[in-house]
Amino acid sequence: MPDNKEKYAQLQEAIAKHKGERGAVMPVLQEAMNIFGYVPQDVQEMIADGLGTTLSEVYGVSTFYSQFSLEPKGEHVIGVCLGTACYVKGSQKILDKLCEELKIEPGRTTADGKFSLNATRCLGACGLAPVMMIGEEVYGRLTPDQVPAILDKYRA
Amino acid sequence: MENLVKLTIDGISVEVPAGTTVLEAAKKAGINIPTLCYLKDINQIGACRMCIVDTGARAFGAACVLPVSNGMNVKTNTPKLREARRVNLELLLSNHDKKCLDCVRNQTCELQQMCNDLGVDDVDRFKGSMNTYDVDELSPSIVRNNNKCILCRRCVAACNNTQAVGVIGPVGRGFKTQIRSPWGQSLNDVACINCGQCIAACPTGALHEKDSTKKVWDLLNDETKHVVVQPAPAVRAALGEEFGMPMGTPVTGKLAAALRRLGFEKVFDTDWGADLTIMEEGTEFIGRLQNGGTLPMITSCSPGWIKFCETYYPDFIPNLSSCKSPHEMEGAMIKSYWAEKEGIDPKDIRVVSVMPCTAKKFEAQRPELSHNGLQDVDEVITTRELARMIKEAGIDFVNLPDEDFDPVLGESTGAGVIFGATGGVMEAALRTVYEKVTGATLDKVDFTAVRGTEGVKEASVQVGDLTVNVAVAHGTANAAKLLDSVRSGEKTYHFIEVMGCPGGCVTGGGQPIVSAQKRMECDPKALRAAALYQEDQNKPLRKSHENPSIQALYDNYLGEPNSHLAHELLHTTYAARPKYKN
Incomplete structure (x- = not known):
């Protein structure tokens, strides 16, 4: 190559x-x-x-140092905000749901290379808490049960 | 004139050279400041914060890295310091498995000792999250149990600095930090040289030898097998420490007696194998010298060193002596010469080696160290494991009578005994090479230039018309330095001795553990070596080629040194090993 x-x-x-x-x-x-x-x-x-x-x-x-990654980034990088506002609004549950759906820990990439999952600091969209980003797309006011449907859009 | 610094420690006036640490100065004043991560000459990083002292500064300083200064007023024992140390220790305990009763380091554990000394009265004061780790026991030599690790980094320093191997290090961060090899690999899958210096450095039971005592007990219980044993020279210089005897006490006679009481059919002695090694290696050296062979020739007794050379300096493989190490030679002779003499089928013999070394466990499994499909040596236990067996058997070691090793493969000279100390193989070889080449008798058999604990030693020895330049290195970091100087052409030698562990076998990775406090008070390398030199001094025969049983071996069986049969049974081959396994 x-x-x-x-x-x-x-x-x-x-x-x-x-x-x-x-x-x-x-x-x-x-x-x-x-x-x-x-x-x-x-x-x-x-x-x-x-x-x-x-x-x-x-x-x-x-x-x-968290800035170094040991594996390639997935096609879609998911960032779940664990900043104060989002955390208080239950973003840990969103992250847990994502881990369960993708079968990976935060900081890792799925075996098929589709998704990387990260826990992030404040994304600056506290009004929409709890928030996650997939690529440049922002998803706000999330509940765990919305997660599978959102992921499906990217799985296609 | 050395620049002296005056200071006060707990009201005691001390004067020490500039650059001394407060920890060392306190020792001089008769004060033992508690330490956990500190290990003299190996690790000084002020990480564990057990050695904190009050100098009146804003924060407590770590005495192990705090240099003295003029007029300094140090307090080591105040209520605040005692409380801070205790909290420190209790926090360490909060992530430690605390399973002392079945821990191999029970009673030699520095963490346990510290809890005792500092009056910890509740090991669960900070009960909370704990890390649990799988135990890595895939290596034939070393077991790592991170559930007992306190992250002091003494093993990392020993592996990286003393040995220039560096296959372990801190991984991750914060509470999740652990000491291990990169990419989650087992010690068995990285370029570890099995030397066990990490074990010798560990204050707790996080690192220990892979236990073979159960296998040896099983062998001793098997009536269909002839189970014979051979202890290495260095074992007799240290085993007594396991039974409370002072460091440097030679216990040769008690060692033979204890092995016999454990039930071994024959108690041979690797010193005999060492004498045999000198015959083969000395002859090989003279051959290389006279026939334009590859020089410098480098000794091959130390399996940690051999694996280091194969992995990190493969271009020096042609320089390695083709001789097997002494216990492998002895194993090969037990299963051929002795077996024939006794009319025993070699398949029914089991050879157990007692070694000061964890790398010998790896060496014994090397496929090339075998003959007719039988390994030369079947099991290897370390000095520490032998001590455990003696204790388990209820043998009153200290009060044992002195006994002799069994005849023929247990008869040795002073040259064989000193194999256990750095410089000893070289000295033993020189005694024989000198007399073989010149035909004259050595009036002085002591080659003191190659003795001592300096990392790299050099000497020029006049052998007839020839000046033979020799060098001795111990600890593989020193060996690396020496080889670099040979590779660059800066140095030229004819003969080099390398022992993988600093100090040689007497301070090998399988020897009794010496605590960090004790290492501040004495040098185990020198004390244990002195025990061997004393034995040598007291032997009637001090040159390998004068050993009558070795002479008989050549007369009746092998023919002459480096004969065809000798090559088949006593010599081996080496191969480059990859540094990384993917």
Whole structure:
């Protein structure tokens, strides 16, 4: 895949740029996120070997910060607001329902690559609480029983 | 002139060199500040906050990372400090399984000791959410039980810094943090070298050896099998500690007696295998030296080191001696030479090795260490496991009489004994190589330049017309440094000894646990090694080639060192291993 080859070349460039710096793992992981959209095992191995550190170190950093994703993002990214207003209005139940429907934990992607599920901070639509977003679409005043029908629109 | 700093700790005036930590200074003043994450020379990160002290600053400081300063007035024992430490400890307990009674570290656990010392009276004070983890017991050497982990990171430091392996680290964040290998892999599936230095560093029962005592008990109970045992040199230098004897007490005679009382049919000694190793390895070295073979030749007794080399420095595989390690050689001889002599079918023999080492458990399973479909060694137990068996059997170890090992495969020289300490294999080899090459007698058998606890040691030894340059490294991080200098061409040696663990086998991953407090008071590497050098000194024979039973082995069975038969039974091969498994 020429496309991927180019991505790995970009990664090598990023590694070369930061090699020898103190705390180089963070910026290289960030660049890898920009290049690949996530940081899978082979990418992390390349970073570890390239920077002369261990995979444990790279993996530790990648699991410490929530901005790093270990799997590719799904076709549709769902964000459920767990900000104060939404939380008080029961958004945890919306999130639980989504987990049940999609059979994944927050932060994960479904096996078919259709959906990624995230718990987010305030989305700025408190008047519509509880709120979730799927892609750029906002869904407000939700109840758990509405969730399956909404998901079906994207499953087609 | 060293820059001295004067300070007061709990009203006691102390003077220490600049750069000393408050923890070390307090020790000098006779005050033991409690610690959990601190481990001398290995981990100093101020993470567990057990060693907090009051210096009058806004917040309490962690004594393990707090440098002394002139005029400092430190308090280590105030009501506020005691309360803060206790709360700290109780919070750690709130996410710990607290199953002390069936824990392998019961009574050697630093967390347990700390609860006792600090007067914790309610282990459930902060009862709440707990993490529960699956226990990883897939490795043949090491079991990780994160339900007992307190996240001190001592194992991480040992793996990463002391051993330059780094296959474990903190994963995740906050309450969900755990120490493990990347991508949820078992220790068995990552490039762990099985050395067990993580176990030696662990303050709790989160890490321990994979237990083989049950299998050995079963063997001892099986009347259809001839079950023979061989303990490694280093075992006799440390086993006594498990029974309250002072560190550095050699217990060779009691060891032989205890093994016999456990019911082993023959009590042999890996020291004999060590003498045999010197014959084979010494001859191999002379051959390489005289026939333009690959140099430097590197010793191959330490299975942790071998796996390290195969994984991280595969370009040095041709440099490794092809010799099996001493207990594997001895196992091979038990199932051939001894079996023939006794008229026993090798299929009915079981060889149990008592080793200071967890990597030996892995080594014993290597398919190439076998003959006619039989593994050279069947089971490996560590020094700690042997101690448990002795206790379970109700043997009064301290008051046992001194007994001898069984003849032939239990007869050894001083050269075999010192195999357990860093530099010992090199010294033993030099004693034999010198005499074999020059035909002259060594007037002084002690090669003190290769002794001691320095990470990398070098010496030049005059052997006839030839100056032989040797180096000794212990701990695989030191080995890595040494190999880097060889690879870059900066250093040239003829012969290198590597032992995977710092200090060599005497402080191997299977040896009695030494607490962090104790490590501040003494150096187990030096004390245990001294026990072996003392044994060597007292032996009538101190050179492997003078061992009469080894001479008889060659005369009656193997022919000569590196003969065809010797190669078939006593030598092995290595192969590069991947660093990552996908």
